[in-house]
Amino acid sequence: MxxxxxxxxxxxxxxxxxxxxxxxxxxxxxxxxxxxxxxxxxxxxxxxxxxxxxxxxxxxxxxxxxxxxxxxxxxxxxxxxxxxxxxxxxxxxxxxxxxxxxxxxxxxxxxxxxxxxxxxxxxxxxxxxxxxxxxxxxxxxxxxxxxxxxSHGFCSRCGSKSEIINAGWQRACRDCGAQHFPRTDPVVIMLITHGNSVLVGRSPGWPEGMYSLLAGFVEPGETLEAAVRREVLEEAGIPVGQVSYLASQPWPFPASLMFGCRGEALARDITLDPVELEDARWVSREEMATAFAGDHPVLLPARKGAIAQFLLRNWLADTLD
Structure with missing residues (x-):
């Protein structure tokens, strides 16, 4: 990108x-x-x-x-x-x-x-x-x-209290010898497009009108591409074909690494998972530009600073590779 x-x-x-x-x-x-x-x-x-x-x-x-x-x-x-x-x-x-x-x-x-x-x-x-x-x-x-x-003060192997070593970048258990390292959780966040439209959704409890790109945790044994396809299919019922990587963002809430990806939808019909999403919709480029300008009557874009807003902004400007 x-x-x-x-x-x-x-x-x-x-x-x-x-x-x-x-x-x-x-x-x-x-x-x-x-x-x-x-x-x-x-x-x-x-x-x-x-x-x-x-x-x-x-x-x-x-x-x-x-x-x-x-x-x-x-x-x-x-x-x-x-x-x-x-x-x-x-x-x-x-x-x-x-x-x-x-x-x-x-x-x-x-x-x-x-x-x-x-x-x-x-x-x-x-x-x-x-x-x-x-x-x-x-x-x-x-x-x-x-x-x-x-959140990791005790050894996950034996339960004993562990101690900080290596200037904070490691914890050691003196009882069983286990070594523990800072955790980072991989997350895919997806710019899913179909023609001139992008797929966005909102989670329950978000500020009214706020929509963002779909996202989800990468599971063990899963590639980024597979995680993109699985998450979009699970949450919105949309099959995804080609997937490519765009950019990443450390997201310390509490400790995720967001992998921004682009995917091409193979269909437009949305089947919503109500547990994960309150709503999902296709938004045209023109409609998203109106939302970014603050003139859309309903839609608010993802918050500034988040990789979702970054990806959408570059999609609008045609500055994605």
Whole structure:
């Protein structure tokens, strides 16, 4: 695809410094460097500049880091200095309203009393289009790796508590010797076309009028192409012929890798799976252009920053390979 790596979270050529993850002396030196910085995550929310949306980087001796987890996760290097992720999720805001946390739309911002004004922990989905490519890669990596540690604290082989090693990129069980690595779930998301139309659907609970491309998890022993055909047939009853790969997007909600694919429908009749989809429909190129312009009476396009919106936008502009 002509613009494959310009998708949000698409990467910024971050030096991930993998060669020092298992080197205790090198890690200690990296943390002792006064130029080293940390990004803070609170329950999946990165610390951002509220005005600009920029990802905040704090020096490692900032007092608020002492309230975070003991283990810092090495994300990589910027300008030769290490940058880490710090989990501050144990902090409990005094005025916390948990009603919106984790919802599809979470506009709440949590502000720590020991941080300067104008900084807040904000939901990544709500701010992903404001981030630079480097900020986006760091935020996505930090959110995903810390989320993995939060949900994988015990050995899946024997049940014993495991411990963090390799600067956060591995967990080890001292009881049975098992080694555990961060999980990434492969997902196919499909631009399915038939003539001048594209197939879109909406899941129950989405904002009214919002439609997106169909998507689903890749199953064990399955190719991307097979997953595309299976998911579209299961959810919409549409058989798909030729399938090609377009672009990918890390999607840290919590830790997926979206494989954007294009497929050619062999029929147009939709048979909806009501468990998976509330609605599915064919939308012409002209109708989708109207939706992107904000003038469609019903249809809202996929949210900005998501690979679905990226693929649809390039389909409209005829910039797909």
């Amino acid at each position: 002509k613009h494959a790596e310009t998708v949000t979270f698409g990467g910024s050529a971050l030096d991930r410094a993998a060669e020092i993850r298992g080197d205790a002396a090198a890690l200690a030196a990296a943390q002792a460097d006064p130029q080293a910085r940390a990004v803070l995550i609170w329950r999946g929310k990165p610390l951002l500049d509220e005005e600009t949306g920029a990802l905040i980087r704090l020096p490692l001796d900032h007092p608020v880091l002492a309230q975070g987890d003991d283990d810092l996760m090495l994300l990589g290097r910027e300008g030769g200095a290490a940058i880490f992720a710090c989990n501050l999720s144990a902090w409990e805001p005094v005025d916390l309203d948990g009603g919106t946390l984790g919802h599809f739309v979470d506009a709440s911002v949590q502000r720590h009393p020991d941080l300067p004004g104008g900084m807040g922990f904000a939901e990544l989905r709500m701010n992903m289009t404001r981030l630079t490519p480097r900020d986006a890669e760091l935020a996505a990596t930090a959110k995903a790796i810390l989320g993995w540690h939060d």
